[in-house]
Amino acid sequence: MEATETRTEPFVINLGPHHPSTHGVFRMRVTFDGEVVVDVEPMFGYLHRGIEKLAEGRTYTQIIPLTDRLDYLASMTNNWGYVMAVEKLAGVPVPERAEYLRVIVGEMMRISSHLLATGFLINELGAFFTPLMYMYREREKILDLFDMLCGQRLTYNYMRVGGVSHDPPPEFWPAVKRFVREMPGYIDEYEGLVTTNEIVLARTKDVGVLSKELAINASASGPFLRATGVDWDLRRDDTYSIYDRFKFDIPVGTNGDVFDRYMCRIQEMRQCCRIIEQALQQIPRGEFRARLPHLVRPPAGEVYGHIEAPRGELGFYLVSDNSIAPYRFHVRPSTMINLTTLRDLTIGWKLADLIVIFGSIDVVLGEIDR
Amino acid sequence: MTVALVGTGVAEAVSKSIPGSILASDEKTVVVSADKLYPAAEFLKTSEFAFDYLANLTSADYLDYFEVVYHLVSLKKNHSLVLKTRIYGREAPAVASVVPLWRGAELQEREVFDLMGISFEGHPNLKRILLWDGFPGHPLRRDYL
Amino acid sequence: MEVAGIPEVYSSRELNLAEGAEIERLRCTATQPVPEPSEWLDEGDIEKNILLTTVERMIHWGRHYSTWPVNFGLACCAFEMISLAVSRFDISRFGMELLRASPRQADLMIVAGTVTWKMAPAVRRLYDQMPEPKWVLAMGVCAISGGTFRESYSVVPGVNCIIPVDVYVPGCPPRPEALMYGLMQIHDKITSADTTKDLKLPRLGGARQR
Numbered sequence: 001m002e003a004t005e006t007r008t009e010p011f012v013i014n015l016g017p018h019h020p021s022t023h024g025v026f027r028m029r030v031t032f033d034g035e036v037v038v039d040v041e042p043m044f045g046y047l048h049r050g051i052e053k054l055a056e057g058r059t060y061t062q063i064i065p066l067t068d069r070l071d072y073l074a075s076m077t078n079n080w081g082y083v084m085a086v087e088k089l090a091g092v093p094v095p096e097r098a099e100y101l102r103v104i105v106g107e108m109m110r111i112s113s114h115l116l117a118t119g120f121l122i123n124e125l126g127a128f129f130t131p132l133m134y135m136y137r138e139r140e141k142i143l144d145l146f147d148m149l150c151g152q153r154l155t156y157n158y159m160r161v162g163g164v165s166h167d168p169p170p171e172f173w174p175a176v177k178r179f180v181r182e183m184p185g186y187i188d189e190y191e192g193l194v195t196t197n198e199i200v201l202a203r204t205k206d207v208g209v210l211s212k213e214l215a216i217n218a219s220a221s222g223p224f225l226r227a228t229g230v231d232w233d234l235r236r237d238d239t240y241s242i243y244d245r246f247k248f249d250i251p252v253g254t255n256g257d258v259f260d261r262y263m264c265r266i267q268e269m270r271q272c273c274r275i276i277e278q279a280l281q282q283i284p285r286g287e288f289r290a291r292l293p294h295l296v297r298p299p300a301g302e303v304y305g306h307i308e309a310p311r312g313e314l315g316f317y318l319v320s321d322n323s324i325a326p327y328r329f330h331v332r333p334s335t336m337i338n339l340t341t342l343r344d345l346t347i348g349w350k351l352a353d354l355i356v357i358f359g360s361i362d363v364v365l366g367e368i369d370r
Numbered sequence: 371m372t373v374a375l376v377g378t379g380v381a382e383a384v385s386k387s388i389p390g391s392i393l394a395s396d397e398k399t400v401v402v403s404a405d406k407l408y409p410a411a412e413f414l415k416t417s418e419f420a421f422d423y424l425a426n427l428t429s430a431d432y433l434d435y436f437e438v439v440y441h442l443v444s445l446k447k448n449h450s451l452v453l454k455t456r457i458y459g460r461e462a463p464a465v466a467s468v469v470p471l472w473r474g475a476e477l478q479e480r481e482v483f484d485l486m487g488i489s490f491e492g493h494p495n496l497k498r499i500l501l502w503d504g505f506p507g508h509p510l511r512r513d514y515l
Numbered sequence: 516m517e518v519a520g521i522p523e524v525y526s527s528r529e530l531n532l533a534e535g536a537e538i539e540r541l542r543c544t545a546t547q548p549v550p551e552p553s554e555w556l557d558e559g560d561i562e563k564n565i566l567l568t569t570v571e572r573m574i575h576w577g578r579h580y581s582t583w584p585v586n587f588g589l590a591c592c593a594f595e596m597i598s599l600a601v602s603r604f605d606i607s608r609f610g611m612e613l614l615r616a617s618p619r620q621a622d623l624m625i626v627a628g629t630v631t632w633k634m635a636p637a638v639r640r641l642y643d644q645m646p647e648p649k650w651v652l653a654m655g656v657c658a659i660s661g662g663t664f665r666e667s668y669s670v671v672p673g674v675n676c677i678i679p680v681d682v683y684v685p686g687c688p689p690r691p692e693a694l695m696y697g698l699m700q701i702h703d704k705i706t707s708a709d710t711t712k713d714l715k716l717p718r719l720g721g722a723r724q725r
């Protein structure tokens with residue numbers, strides 16, 4: 001029998017800006033042939049708050065709260081990336097203790113962010129909200145720790161140019177030790193529930209494969225890049241802060257599919273625990289903030305500071321004209337650049353897979369739109 | 371640790387293969403003229419420098435000229451470079467797009483086009499990205515508001 | 516009867532005597548037939564056992580226990596809203612667990628986050644799609660007044676420029692407890708609404724006839 005090809009009329013659907021699976025206010029204009037995706041056009045800007053312009057009118061210290069609101073699931077690392085760029089520009093030394101505190105909170109932030117990323121990914125695989133409840137259980141523990149540090153649950157404003165804003169209270173240390181001790185057990189629990197689940201495997205293995213070459217060419221970063229097999233982590237390859245003092249591995253995928261991204265995040269959480277443990281052992285006593293004048297006034301010049309945020313390379317490009325406010329403030333949005341390849345990843349897959357692939361990229365709109 | 375290449379050394383190599391392309395160079399940066407940007411970028415990608423990764427693309431407005439800044443990294447050799455170009459004139463500034471070389475520039479160039487008003491010739495899909503069509507002006511320019 | 520190991524509290528005989536006394540008491544008092552209820556139940560008791568209310572108040576009472584919010588996360592505040600919905604704070608306790616993205620069955624819109632001008636038409640449309648009656652809660656300073664981003668070129672200076680707002684919960688972001696308090700305020704607002712307050716209703720006559 002001769003196979004006749006049935007074609008349906010192309011069908012355009014707007015996913016977003018208000019859609020539960022787009023993690024905020026992202027919008028995709030998707031063209032379908034039947035149920036198969038033939039074209040995807042990402043549309044941004046529904047959360048564009050003009051942070052880059054606002055920053056030009058604020059002092060260097062006043063910008064720190066703005067950076068909190070970029071990638072609001074990883075505020076600590078945003079703070080860190082920004083103050084590191086300013087420190088590089090102004091040549092400010094950072095006390096040892098502050099560096100350790102930054103590493104500890106930065107890695108806890110990474111755990112919390114990856115928890116949500118995996119939780120929402122499983123949510124989008126169809127396990128509505130139940131796995132997320134588990135992930136939130138641990139996330140709340142981390143938020144409690146941050147609450148002790150700076151009194152906020154989401155927008156911390158903890159880092160300062162030349163250190164951090166507070167020394168942790170005494171009850172912080174036993175709590176963080178306990179958390180680090182217990183966390184690997186919880187990760188085992190997630191893995192037991194999810195990693196070998198047949199449905200998860202069927203829905204994620206070989207879905208949304210990104211090749212190594214394309215990933216590099218499209219400037220992908222973070223777990224999204226490492227899942228393709230590129231061994232590139234700024235913590236090791238462009239060591240900043242004191243990461244050269246810790247022993248940790250960098251999990252790398254092989255295939256570049258959704259499952260590898262999930263696995264990379266899970267493995268990274270284990271490595272975070274290792275780093276925090278070592279930092280807790282090594283942390284010295286002393287100053288937690290360098291003594292600086294009230295207003296930072298870096299010399300004229302420019303700097304590009306970047307760190308390995310949970311979602312990828314977060315960069316800050318600052319131009320100073322030796323005044324108290326930056327002349328130009330630019331954020332390198334890691335997740336926006338990761339979305340460059342969204343079209344290549346999703347074409348040919350079904351609608352349900354589109355949601356999963358998009359979820360595995362793990363975007364945060366605050367950072368994309370700024 | 372990523373090694374930041376010395377700009378003057380790279381500038382020498384670039385000007386040897388593409389004469390007349392270098393406007394200035396110093397410790398960290400290489401500034402190429404806007405009309406020679408694409409060949410210079412291609413040279414940096416394909417020559418022994420092997421800059422295969424475009425870390426960041428942005429722009430700044432210095433009132434007499436616009437500066438487009440490319441932060442290049444080589445994942446293979448683990449070194450980096452800041453490449454810049456200057457565009458004079460405030461009416462319809464334009465420069466060649468580097469999307470054929472690095473796809474990562476696609477959305478970032480659109481963003482520069484939207485917020486700074488610099489158009490990129492040869493970009494596959496150049497339109498506003500963050501603001502809506504019909505928004506008056508380009509907010510990141512220094513003379514906006 | 517004696518069970519080994521358990522001390523006897525009442526002997527069988529004592530129990531039998533008590534039972535006999537009970538029977539005797541009933542037999543001595545039950546000499547007259549009991550009258551019909553209508554003869555001995557006076558009117559005051561009936562009034563104490565019947566609850567009269569307006570249909571409206573009844574509906575409000577039911578409604579405030581099932582306020583379904585539309586899941587409308589815009590920015591950072593959305594994650595505190597989700598925190599409220601998941602394990603630790605758990606708004607199911609207030610009959611609100613149905614955070615769904617569709618506005619069609621929702622009565623409450625929690626505007627959680629910065630509203631930009633690009634998003635504003637969508638906010639307005641979602642509000643219009645919600646069936647009446649509906650309430651709006653502005654969560655976070657961004658939704659209240661633009662907050663940190665008030666002077667920006669692309670941010671709506673307060674969501675009340677676009678839609679009417681019932682309750683404002685300040686904070687950046689408000690803690691889940693604060694949002695919970697805001698929800699309580701919405702509940703109060705729902706139950707205390709009285710549309711017939713100023714209406715002169717005609718009295719229904721003959722209510723006291725037997």
Ligand code: SF4
Nearest residue numbers: 591628655656657687
């Ligand atoms: S009020 Fe604060 S936390 Fe809430 S959306 Fe605005 S900036 Fe984010």
